[in-house]
Amino acid sequence: MERNTDPQNLESRLRADDKSALEQVYKLYREEFLNYVKRYKIDDAQAMDIYQDTIIAMHQNFVTKQLQLQQSSLKTYLFGIGKNKVFRYLKLSDRHLRWEADFEDQELESPEEPGLSPQQKLLARKLNQISERCREVLLLFYFRNLTISEIVEQTHYKDVNTVKSHKSRCMKNLKTLMGVDQ
Amino acid sequence: MMEHEELIQGYFKQSLSEADSQKVIRLLKEDSEFKAAFETYQQMHMAFKKAEYDNLKAQLQAVESKISEQTKPWYIQPWLRYAAASVLVIALGVNFFFGGSDNLYDDYFETYPNVYQPVIRGAASTSISDAFVFYENGEFEQAAASFEQLLAQQDDVNLKFYRAMALLNAGDTQQALPLLEQLSETAFEFQTESKWYLALTYLKLDQKENAKSQLEQMDAIDAEFKAEQRNSILKEI
Numbered sequence: 001m002e003r004n005t006d007p008q009n010l011e012s013r014l015r016a017d018d019k020s021a022l023e024q025v026y027k028l029y030r031e032e033f034l035n036y037v038k039r040y041k042i043d044d045a046q047a048m049d050i051y052q053d054t055i056i057a058m059h060q061n062f063v064t065k066q067l068q069l070q071q072s073s074l075k076t077y078l079f080g081i082g083k084n085k086v087f088r089y090l091k092l093s094d095r096h097l098r099w100e101a102d103f104e105d106q107e108l109e110s111p112e113e114p115g116l117s118p119q120q121k122l123l124a125r126k127l128n129q130i131s132e133r134c135r136e137v138l139l140l141f142y143f144r145n146l147t148i149s150e151i152v153e154q155t156h157y158k159d160v161n162t163v164k165s166h167k168s169r170c171m172k173n174l175k176t177l178m179g180v181d182q
Numbered sequence: 183m184m185e186h187e188e189l190i191q192g193y194f195k196q197s198l199s200e201a202d203s204q205k206v207i208r209l210l211k212e213d214s215e216f217k218a219a220f221e222t223y224q225q226m227h228m229a230f231k232k233a234e235y236d237n238l239k240a241q242l243q244a245v246e247s248k249i250s251e252q253t254k255p256w257y258i259q260p261w262l263r264y265a266a267a268s269v270l271v272i273a274l275g276v277n278f279f280f281g282g283s284d285n286l287y288d289d290y291f292e293t294y295p296n297v298y299q300p301v302i303r304g305a306a307s308t309s310i311s312d313a314f315v316f317y318e319n320g321e322f323e324q325a326a327a328s329f330e331q332l333l334a335q336q337d338d339v340n341l342k343f344y345r346a347m348a349l350l351n352a353g354d355t356q357q358a359l360p361l362l363e364q365l366s367e368t369a370f371e372f373q374t375e376s377k378w379y380l381a382l383t384y385l386k387l388d389q390k391e392n393a394k395s396q397l398e399q400m401d402a403i404d405a406e407f408k409a410e411q412r413n414s415i416l417k418e419i
Contacts, residue, residue: 052243120228124236
């Protein structure tokens with residue numbers, strides 16, 4: 001238990017895309033974060049939403065950039081992201097209020113999907129439909145930005161060429177899948 | 183010299199040097215093949231980001247609903263409601279299997295009053311009145327012993343009845359039972375009462391059929407006596 005809550009250990013588990021580490025961090029700072037957000041007069045449901053988005057943004061930074069926190073603690077880093085999200089939310093809702101008359105039907109865009117094209121949204125849905133093995137290799141390469149040799153190190157693939165051929169086969173499948181809906 | 187693939191991955195990883203970043207910008211303008219590869223990568227990266235976001239959001243919402251469930255008052259928390267319900271079921275079950283009849287005994291048993299011989303305070307004590315004094319004072323073991331001595335001198339069905347009552351009150355079911363069985367078949371002043379107490383004793387010993395039979399027979403002798411209680415017991419067993 002002590003080993004698992006060790007910040008260094010948590011960070012390396014986050015880098016390795018460990019979802020249980022994510023839950024652990026979520027529970028660890030939840031109370032404090034929600035109290036912090038209260039001062040901005042944001043309602044509970046919205047505060048919860050911001051906290052969840054903050055946790056996810058933190059996780060994705062660890063996962064895609066292999067983030068190593070040099071000077072700040074995990075908590076400082078998390079609250080830093082959170083603060084940005086709170087301000088962005090306040091700014092957006094403020095603007096939304098002032099321009100309400102002009103943009104009545106315009107939904108507040110989630111900060112997590114800035115200008116995601118319909119094509120990207122469709123692709124995102126398809127990525128949850130392809131085979132587990134295809135999803136894994138594509139995720140490691142395109143999302144986590146691991147090189148082909150890093151993928152060989154971290155998975156059961158025999159060698160670089162196997163990864164390459166599997167990856168290109170999976171991309172082909174995905175393109176076919178996308179073609180069906182286009 | 184970095185491969186194109188490495189440059190693109192480095193760009194999304196934000197790990198490129200200033201020089202390599204400039205190179206990416208230049209290649210995007212000049213190299214259409216690089217541009218296409220970059221755009222495919224970007225599409226995939228953004229789509230995964232969104233897909234992962236959706237999955238993680240669902241995961242955290244599930245965590246959250248668990249947390250808020252734990253902070254609800256106990257009777258709103260499903261598992262505690264079930265726990266409370268099962269305790270109740272277990273309690274009822276235990277009661278049903280082990281203590282049910284005994285509880286009926288306890289629920290319905292009350293000391294039969296001394297209607298046989300009023301105790302006259304200060305009167306010269308006879309051994310019969312001694313026995314009833316013990317009985318009325320709740321000293322049932324001594325009362326039972328006194329009735330037993332009296333019965334050794336004279337066979338009296340009413341004294342037998344009070345001996346049985348004293349024994350029941352003293353908790354001596356084993357000795358009371360044969361007395362009550364005998365009395366309930368004897369036509370005398372307290373026959374209905376005898377059947378009633380015999381029925382309760384049977385319930386205490388978990389002999390439901392015997393109890394039921396006694397309770398049903400009471401109707402023929404005295405339909406009024408303990409009618410309400412008898413009906414409730416018959417419904418329960």
